[in-house]
Amino acid sequence: QVQLVESGGGMVQPGRSLRLSCAASGFAFSTYGMHWVRQAPGKGLEWVAVIWFDGNNKYYADSVKGRFTISRDNSKNTLYLQMNSLRAEDTAVYYCARDKSSGGSRGMDVWGQGTTVTVSS
Amino acid sequence: QSVLTQPPSVSAAPGQKVTISCSGSSSNIGNNYVSWYQQLPGTAPKLLIYDNNKRPSGIPDRFSGSKSGTSATLGITGLQTGDEADYYCGTWDTNLSAWVFGGGTKLTVL
Numbered sequence: 109q110v111q112l113v114e115s116g117g118g119m120v121q122p123g124r125s126l127r128l129s130c131a132a133s134g135f136a137f138s139t140y141g142m143h144w145v146r147q148a149p150g151k152g153l154e155w156v157a158v159i160w161f162d163g164n165n166k167y168y169a170d171s172v173k174g175r176f177t178i179s180r181d182n183s184k185n186t187l188y189l190q191m192n193s194l195r196a197e198d199t200a201v202y203y204c205a206r207d208k209s210s211g212g213s214r215g216m217d218v219w220g221q222g223t224t225v226t227v228s229s
Numbered sequence: 230q231s232v233l234t235q236p237p238s239v240s241a242a243p244g245q246k247v248t249i250s251c252s253g254s255s256s257n258i259g260n261n262y263v264s265w266y267q268q269l270p271g272t273a274p275k276l277l278i279y280d281n282n283k284r285p286s287g288i289p290d291r292f293s294g295s296k297s298g299t300s301a302t303l304g305i306t307g308l309q310t311g312d313e314a315d316y317y318c319g320t321w322d323t324n325l326s327a328w329v330f331g332g333g334t335k336l337t338v339l
Contacts, residue, residue: 153319153330214280215262216274
């Protein structure tokens with residue numbers, strides 16, 4: 109079945125780095141755009157980044173631009189989020205989600221279960 | 230503040246109908262597809278409506294979406310207690326080159 113499974117979350121000190129992974133299965137991963145979306149405790153959804161099907165186009169929320177990098181390995185059916193210079197306000201559940209298109213503008217039809225990132229000293 | 234504006238909360242009785250609004254601008258809702266998401270407590274979001282008014286397979290026709298100009302609306306009929314959740318609208322913003330979500334609306338079925 110179509111599935112996304114995130115991993116790599118945990119507790120990290122401010123200023124440190126963390127890399128999240130999202131393993132995709134059950135569909136042609138290389139033909140879909142992929143997003144990262146996060147949700148801080150008790151807050152709403154916040155979009156983080158998107159990468160197009162071939163990795164050639166990437167867009168970021170202003171809140172993470174210059175600190176986070178989205179990437180993908182289509183040979184491994186895996187999406188990544190490299191998070192550097194982490195701040196307390198990056199604490200959230202991070203979801204990966206599939207776009208309905210090869211880009212990133214049609215909506216997210218498949219979601220992972222989420223992985224929790226806690227930034228604290 | 231979110232780029233898309235939703236009411237923080239709505240409520241209605243079981244069996245009744247409710248609508249949730251989502252207001253934006255020409256750079257987002259006005260020129261791009263709108264989608265709606267349901268997030269039940271403690272779970273990941275789920276796609277309810279895409280391309281303004283289409284339902285993914287498995288989503289009952291009690292859920293509907295519409296768009297007019299720079300606003301979109303989610304409608305839910307025949308409310309059930311299981312519909313209690315947070316609902317989010319979302320779309321691409323051409324000026325920002327970013328996806329944007331509304332702030333979310335908490336639905337209470339009284």
